[in-house]
Amino acid sequence: MAKRFSLATAFIIISLVGLTPAGAQTLVDGAFSLISTDDNVLKVVNLDDGTFKVEFVGPGEAKLVASADADLSDAVRQIYQEFEFLVYDQAAEADHIDLIILDTVPRAAADDAGGAENVATGGEAAADAAAETDGAADAEQSA
Structure with a gap:
């Protein structure tokens, strides 16, 4: 399910965690990588402290693609995860119910x-x- 944000939101700060198949947090080897599939919708800035700033640039759909080395030895086993985003430009449009x-x-x-x-x-x-x-x-x- 896509995460929905209005352009009224300038940016979010996120961090990433590795998870085991059972859902428990675990370490990864080295730093996470995070990229946007469309820089006209989402712009990613690595804050170099393990967090990322994701700016909402324009309306549209884009994915954030996270990757990391899951193998804690000298070997490499890349894992990937995609997160879908829908950014809309109507600040008054409802996006949830309260x-x-x-x-x-x-x-x-x-x-x-x-x-x-x-x-x-x-x-x-x-x-x-x-x-x-x-x-x-x-x-x-x-x-």
Whole structure:
């Protein structure tokens, strides 16, 4: 799955880690290499401290290709990993969903109002308040 970023983001700083087949972190022999498949979308700057600055240059799709020598002896066994990025130029475009908590109700208040469902929907008291009645009109109409 591609990582999505708006051009409102100037850059990110990343580091790379070697992983075993089971997913545990492990050492690699020497430094990691990281390149972009399209410098018009992603520009990589090696910060020489084990981290990389990835600049978002323009909209489009590009991959970051990481490589390292996995063999800790004098032999060489190159490993590679690609990371897909989608960079878009509409800063106002949604790229994820969040939730907004509008209210919290203590359990005691929910129990006093006839249960959580009654509180969550506002209950009859809230409906009566919205209609500016005391509930008596409802009782008369249903009789």
